[in-house]
Amino acid sequence: MESTLEYKYHPNKKATFVLAPFSGGQGKSGVEDGPEHLIQAGIESQIKELGWSTQVSEPLKNTNYESLKNDDSDTHGNCKRPKIVGEATQKVYEAVKFAAEQGTMPITLGGDHSIAIGTVAGVLSKYPNAGVLWIDAHADINTPLTTDSGNLHGCPVSFLMGLDRESYPPSLQWVPECLSTKKISYIGLRDIDQGEKKILREHGISAFSMYHVDKYGIAKVVEMAMAAVSGGDKDCPIHVSYDVDAIDPQFVPATGTPVRGGLTLREGMYIVEAVAETGNLVALDIVECNPSLGTEDAHILDTITAGCAIGRCALGETLL
Ligand SMILES: NC(=[NH2+])NCCC[C@H](N)C(=O)O
Numbered sequence: 001m002e003s004t005l006e007y008k009y010h011p012n013k014k015a016t017f018v019l020a021p022f023s024g025g026q027g028k029s030g031v032e033d034g035p036e037h038l039i040q041a042g043i044e045s046q047i048k049e050l051g052w053s054t055q056v057s058e059p060l061k062n063t064n065y066e067s068l069k070n071d072d073s074d075t076h077g078n079c080k081r082p083k084i085v086g087e088a089t090q091k092v093y094e095a096v097k098f099a100a101e102q103g104t105m106p107i108t109l110g111g112d113h114s115i116a117i118g119t120v121a122g123v124l125s126k127y128p129n130a131g132v133l134w135i136d137a138h139a140d141i142n143t144p145l146t147t148d149s150g151n152l153h154g155c156p157v158s159f160l161m162g163l164d165r166e167s168y169p170p171s172l173q174w175v176p177e178c179l180s181t182k183k184i185s186y187i188g189l190r191d192i193d194q195g196e197k198k199i200l201r202e203h204g205i206s207a208f209s210m211y212h213v214d215k216y217g218i219a220k221v222v223e224m225a226m227a228a229v230s231g232g233d234k235d236c237p238i239h240v241s242y243d244v245d246a247i248d249p250q251f252v253p254a255t256g257t258p259v260r261g262g263l264t265l266r267e268g269m270y271i272v273e274a275v276a277e278t279g280n281l282v283a284l285d286i287v288e289c290n291p292s293l294g295t296e297d298a299h300i301l302d303t304i305t306a307g308c309a310i311g312r313c314a315l316g317e318t319l320l
């Protein structure tokens, strides 16, 4: 049934699904199949059902980054595959920017979380004062100098902020330094590297770990996170970058870096329901669904259904 919620920046309810089947930001294959599974499961028709008209954008069509993934010479310092990450994220950036400029809401389906380099930069080019809610078990704020794994899906936030800029591989120097440390807030954190902790503290970045979710409850946490990124503006546009591993692996098992002790499925859905209710949502990413990592069919189904539910809740599904 058509949603009763109103979207301040999208009164005509037009959305663009930006498909980002990319896995080069981390080592495991399968996450590039996320978009296809979400579409097969009906995410687009479910959102149409809520009263949105939709179109699909495929910036990575006719590219072969998945086969280039095996090129071991694509490294820079400790960073793995910077060339394909740089190129793919730039394509995603152009597509998201274009979708936003057309007045549609970009809903980007990943792919690993490195693609958020493109989505956040694209959204901020249209809405420079937008706040970002980063829903994740991880902070993804390593720099080329702090990353242990070398996986760029653990680094998108630092590139958007321009942290340790002199260490960037040439292929990622296109990334605009567009995200202020005051315009992001995390929800769901529970696995943070030492170097990341240092960055979060030094810059006073707003972050709500699972400890805070337990302490204050999810409703209060979402309220505090939105207040932190909005800087007093009740109309502040909000981009939600949703890594499905924020939700506990008991509900979302098919993901590359699962961490126990996460959000319940309802808490995970509540976050986007609450953002939707403000009317300020301008973009959504759903990333890190990896259908290949389900050891039984139910794992894949649970993960993909959760991804679809996040999409519906963000785009206006209400229980009554
Ligand atoms: N988007 C993700 N799932 N990121 C996981 C990152 C894990 C770890 N902090 C790293 O930098 O490698």
Ligand SMILES: [Mn+2]
Pocket: 136, 137, 138, 243, 245, 246, 257, 288
């Ligand atoms: Mn994560």
Ligand SMILES: [Mn+2]
Pocket: 113, 136, 138, 140, 153, 243
């Ligand atoms: Mn992530």
